[in-house]
Amino acid sequence: MTQEQWGQVQEQLRETVGNSNFKNWIEPLQYTSVDDGVVNFGVPTNFIGNYVARNFSDLILYHLRSVTGGKVSRLNFAVPPSGAANTAQRPDGARAASRAAAAGDTAGMASAKARTNVSPAKSAAPAQVAEDLPGAPLDERFTFERFVVGKPNELAHAAARRVAEGAAVSFNPLFLYGGVGLGKTHLMHAIAWELQERRPDLNVVYLSAEQFMYRFVQALRDRRMMDFKQIFRSVDVLMVDDVQFIAGKDSTQEEFFHTFNALVDQNKQIIISADRAPNEIKDLEDRIKSRLQCGLVVDLHPTDYELRLGILHNKVDQFREQYPGLEIGQGILEFLALRISTNVRVLEGALTRLFAFASLVGREITMDLVQDCLADVLRASERKITVEEIQRKVCEHYNIRLSDMLGPKRLRTFARPRQVAMYLSKNMTSRSLPEIGKRFGGRDHTTVMHGVRRIDELRLQDGQIDEDLELLRRALEA
Ligand SMILES: Nc1ncnc2c1ncn2[C@@H]1O[C@H](COP(=O)(O)OP(=O)(O)OP(=O)(O)O)[C@@H](O)[C@H]1O
16 A cells, blocks of 8 residues: 555545544554555554554445555554654644553543643653653643632641642642542643643643553553552653542552652652542552641532532523624522532533523523423432431441430440531431420430530530541532
């Protein structure tokens, strides 16, 4: 096959796979030779080679056969030993895509042409390492400017800001945790964007724990563990999102632990996020838990009404350009902030849907429109937590039987969880004290009142109670 024929095939492929896929996956292929019906391509990295082989082989074969008259049996992708694939000249998109592919992030691949999260490797780093840096693409919307700060997240925000200054490492790791959709990923991306601006000399890598595992497994399979270690140890700032994912995955944990230690020993910054505090992640080795706690552990609390309203205002500002002339009243924003308290993602999604719907049907955003368009979201957020649910969760948490919680035993092992459950029932349901008492084995309302007061007192003296309550509240709201 001639280079000209390959050129024709490329044109046909561009039409079939679309511009973005073409740029990311087909353009980086360098046709080198054909031997006995096997067409050889040089690829910039094994990740691109593997991805193309898995996803585009049939298509490439089809077009090759139609252009060359059917003399092709197989495709072969290999990284040229001398780097002859000229990686330096590949478009940014392909490089970003290679990182996304490396991280197993197919969603990210589509947007890989956007700015990448990894700054150019330092000149001292070996070329292979620079090329293979493992980060996933960053979301352009997740910047500090777009992060709304309120009481529930002010500490996490301040810590993230400090790390983003790129000054000498002051706490390592920074561990951010909190429930679903509270802004952990947003803050990590914001740190990465900021560091890119302030310290372009640093290799900043963001990836999810799942992507870390994917990379690790792939390195094992390709027998490239030395490369894997070298790549991760060449990073200056490593951010791993959703670290709870590696719980129970022993080999990945082991490798993560070594990577973590190697970076900390070199005084490199690590930022980790999870859906709960390190010591609450089940099936995570104790030595990892303890390592994760040796820096600064910061909690993102569930949003409060004011923060939700602030986020909505912020989002409306962003919509002004996209939907000129479309207004939304303060009353509606307040209604949404009050009613949709589950997580910020749902809140943002509701507002986006509202604007899109109003502009599509050419209607003003009124309360009627809100009810029409967001009926399902509003219904879902109406879910009421029951006293029975609370009792079950509290029993699970303290590992006692429901019959003991409801029964007459006064042992502290049962009495404390009972009081905790009463306290949560009082604060998370609309039941009156007598109604709650009735559901706790027919107790009097004064007993419930005493239980609630006792927990209020204990919260001031015993940090553990506060932690338990927070954990239970999150589990119940999830
Ligand atoms: N304080 C905030 N200001 C502005 N946007 C926010 C804030 N908190 C969350 N968001 C937005 O909510 C959405 C979800 O946030 P993000 O993905 O960071 O959550 P998360 O804590 O990482 O959740 P998960 O545990 O599901 O990964 C994003 O669109 C993010 O921009």
